[in-house]
Amino acid sequence: xxxxxxxxxxxxxxxAETVTLSCTYDTSESDYYLFWYKQPPSRQxxxxxxxxxxxxxxxxxxxxxxxxxxxxKSFSLKISDSQLGDAAMYFCAYKEGAQKLVFGQGTRLTIxx
Amino acid sequence: NAGVTQTxxxxxxxxxxxxxxxxxxxxxxxxxxxxRQDPGMGLKLIYYSVGAxxxxxxxxxxxxxxxxxTTEDFPLRLELAAPSQTSVYFCASSIDRGYSYxxxxxxxxxxRLTVT
Numbered sequence: 001x002x003x004x005x006x007x008x009x010x011x012x013x014x015x016a017e018t019v020t021l022s023c024t025y026d027t028s029e030s031d032y033y034l035f036w037y038k039q040p041p042s043r044q045x046x047x048x049x050x051x052x053x054x055x056x057x058x059x060x061x062x063x064x065x066x067x068x069x070x071x072x073k074s075f076s077l078k079i080s081d082s083q084l085g086d087a088a089m090y091f092c093a094y095k096e097g098a099q100k101l102v103f104g105q106g107t108r109l110t111i112x113x
Numbered sequence: 114n115a116g117v118t119q120t121x122x123x124x125x126x127x128x129x130x131x132x133x134x135x136x137x138x139x140x141x142x143x144x145x146x147x148x149r150q151d152p153g154m155g156l157k158l159i160y161y162s163v164g165a166x167x168x169x170x171x172x173x174x175x176x177x178x179x180x181x182x183t184t185e186d187f188p189l190r191l192e193l194a195a196p197s198q199t200s201v202y203f204c205a206s207s208i209d210r211g212y213s214y215x216x217x218x219x220x221x222x223x224x225r226l227t228v229t
Contacts, residue, residue, distance in 0.1 A: 103155030
């Protein structure tokens with residue numbers, strides 16, 4: 001079964017600095033999707049960024065970018081110029097051709113003003 | 114556009130009681146999902162549906178049942194509540210399998226359930 005591991009239960013960063021959240025996954029498939037979701041205190045899950053495994057180029061969405069290392073099965077999220085509104089739980093998730101989405105344990109990100 | 118609506122927001126059940134968590138979406142999405150989130154853990158898929166009349170088990174289906182009689186509604190039924198079912202439950206929907214930025218996975222705001 002596919003697994004997703006986030007080894008950092010908590011991270012903190014000073015406002016305006018850069019932080020990287022780690023994620024590793026295990027799969028035998030070659031075609032799949034990877035996601036980072038943000039869950040603020042409201043508990044709504046918000047899609048931050050996604051990466052298709054067949055694309056070699058790392059995805060970027062404004063201040064959010066990923067470092068996708070397919071061979072190493074690593075998918076880290078970099079948040080640049082951290083803002084107070086970035087404080088949340090961040091979940092890494094994996095999905096292959098079927099409908100099932102597998103989530104990691106989450107990383108709680110704190111932004112220090 | 115309300116998106117995905119879950120009710121109730123909070124509920125306390127006694128062991129052995131039954132209840133239904135309601136989920137409705139107004140985006141005409143075919144795909145709907147139920148997840149549970151235990152403290153400090155990621156979401157685990159309970160059941161999912163790819164369209165009206167079609168449901169399938171996820172990772173942790175035991176103790177739950179679902180139905181999908183319409184595209185809009187996907188209720189989750191707990192028949193004999195147990196303390197192990199204390200969790201936060203999320204309903205979600207998507208237009209297709211692709212999870213693009215234009216059609217991502219839409220989550221409801223969650224239901225916090227406590228079984229004592």
